[in-house]
Amino acid sequence: MAKGNKEILASINYSMDIIKRIKAKESFTYEQKQKILDDYIGLSQDNNSYFTPIVICRLIKELLNIESGKIADLSSGVGNMVRPFVSVYGKLCEDITFDCFELDENNSAAGSMAWSDYEQVQFESSFNTIERNTEIHNDYDYIIGNPPFSGSLPYMCEWNNNKGKIKNNSICDAFIDLAINKVKPQGHIALILPTGHLNKGNATARLREWMRSQVALKAVIPLDSDTFAEAGVQGTGVGTILCIWQKSVKQGKVFIGELSDKKDLISDIDALIYQYRLFESEEYEIEHISSSKGVYGMLKPLVEPWGWSVSV
Template structure:
């Protein structure tokens, strides 16, 4: 979570843009994102060069080496394109270099390739109007990075939180039901699903590609040998493993940049209305990670007929669940966030999709989350559903967990606290065999499929959780009355003493 000095610096940067004449929040976020990308490119290049030398190799070709062609008509000294170089230029020179050289350079990075990055950067525009504003912004971002790097082990998390905090400033944020998923919740979901090196991973509501980035980082950390063992595996990781869809071009640009700076060269980040006929993916993916928008209602004519055949509804949260089942191959797994209404809604569509999950597939877990998880952006109550597509059943018992703390206060401030169920959730999910005999009065427990069927496929934890009432013994009524009389007498005596003092 962003707080303290870092939050103050970002707020100050936002004010700097406003004072410099750039007031549209979306434009401000885009310009900050481009500059962060330019900084990250420089850092990533230096890291790759150092790693290459440490391995005793001498075959790394830097994107900044020698003379670099930034567009059709201009060749420049590559070193001048580095953040670490131009940040020290005088404002006028810095402005010229960034506008004329650096910005065309990042736009054309994947020029000639049919990559998502090249497609989404094609329409990117440099909008910072003056040298003075650019100089102030570069200086402010340098300081923000210094604060982010104070704890290198958490830099990736903090960087994601910075994006989340910036996006929270959009007045349009959440208008379509999109709520930025907190980084620690994404990390938990990725760890629960334990992505494999041969997975094909998708997020049909990708936004800034947070789930895909975290899955990539998890694999680079935990499955590094498998991913980079052969050229074929490395090519698969960089070009075929990750797919993300969104209908917001700004989010797609940020997502493509986000993936590139996290070591994935060419993910399939594309413009798709996932619920429409535009999305034809079927039996394609082995893992879906998503927090789809809870928009409310759509018109039937904008929704794919394939989805409506399974679940006739206008509610996006139900349609996305239907979509996930269609997009997954048999044996494919999904971890997704849904609003609580999905768990107990009484409409025919609600019951229908829950029945499909329980009867036709393997519903493994329902993790109930407290409503404060999405604050300050929203106060919705949500849950995580984890299931495997089988097409022929498989649900025997469903694991329920009542998360009451996620390591942060559940108010708008979201300050760090000691209470945190996330480590316990991860540990217990990895050893579900030990959960079978736990009582329904505990934080987590198993529920038989039969009980769920008997309850009309209700998946709300409160339907099955048992409350243990402890008897409280009170003193006899006559003793209580005697105590009240005693207190009344003491109060009256004190009042009389006060009156006596006032007469004197």
């Protein structure tokens, strides 16, 4: 459902006021810092700050079963991807560190303030991830996020350059390349991408070919068209997919899931997480089910001859 004009105006006024107060070096209570994460919206001129809904951020955490490690979001907005890892205010889960990189000045100000009480969160403000890529560590266990979709910029990559000279590349493709280079071997990448990444030609086709030598595709999950309906100033219905890769491992089977129950998204996500965990265990059988959409498979735990089922 699209936002109403009053709701849009209230969100813009709140966000502008927050930035003014931060720049004026006002102090914020922890309740006010929490409110920034709930109510702040991006104010970039192109209205391209579509922060990822928390429910999808949680989906990424649970699919990857992240319980410890070094995590990065290379285009973090205000840091929504961090939120599922919060244990109590001011502290993430044990053995988790999270680096956020954000270019937009206003998003940076809001995100830095919102996470200022968390020692485990390093928020790099006004940071041009592409231009300053050599400053980013290359030992992350996980790189997760929702990179920019539109536009192009100069970026050196192995799969699309002019005999060693920098060419313009899609911003989205550059972020994928950067994620692969900055995650350590056996590390995982989970990115929300435009649907066209899977089938778009030209440079993206060359990117996918190069990726086959670097990472194994683990999962593809098309997201509902309403996923970002409340994001940004007016929301967007752009088609998106969640892709998961693992670096430096052999390609195996690929999990293709679906979020389809708009009435109970939480239960739908929990079911999807269970299905993926079962898929990862490799201890499953497939039940084929026919519907109006066609035939699809439901994973079920293997049942031993004596009636015991394999736990996941």
